[in-house]
Amino acid sequence: MDEDLTWRGYATWNIEYRRVGEEGGGWTGTFADIIDAVNHLNQLKERFQLDLSRVIVLGHSAGGQLALWLASQTEKGQMSGIENTLQIPIRGVISLAGVLDLRRMWKTHEGKGMSSPVATFLGGTPQEVSERYSLASPIELLPLNIEQILIHGELDRHxxxxxxxxxxxxxxxxxxxxxxxxxxxxxxxxxxxxSSSAWESVVNLLESLK
Structure with a gap:
């Protein structure tokens, strides 16, 4: 995905973060990592001649949740348990099949009789750590006051x-x-x-945010 966007002339920054199972991953290390990754653009802007007034964040699946959460930090400020704050304004967000309601996603997993990755990520169920769901679930952070595009396949089974x-x-x-x-x-x-026709739709919508 990032290679294709680079080929099309975009300056891309494919970030990594600590995940569940890694030391410090999940609540709250993952959130701190994505803020650090975006803030690092300040150290790269001169070298790569970046225009940081035009930053657009894309995220797929769980990454869609993180992308919209990140955008929310522009106005909502520092989250409890995270020392760093977002220094770069986000111009727009594209969610690709994003997990935009963590409580509902947890309920879906429970309905299938499976251990919910959402509960593992946040360290408990909505009943056990309700405040964490309120602080992390995109639908509960609205309005973001940032342009958003939500792209979702109708045959998505995940x-x-x-x-x-x-x-x-x-x-x-x-x-x-x-x-x-x-x-x-x-x-x-x-x-x-x-290589899919769906990706062309994503690219066309990204162009509309430029």
Missing amino acids: VPVELSVAYYQRAIELGDKVRLVLLPEVEHFMVIDP
């Missing part, structure tokens, strides 16, 4: 498309500038596959 639909409806109610694009005959990973 992240229910209803999560993006519900988020969109809530964002519109609160006056956010958000677009929802539902792609028929598209499953979870096609939206990040540069």
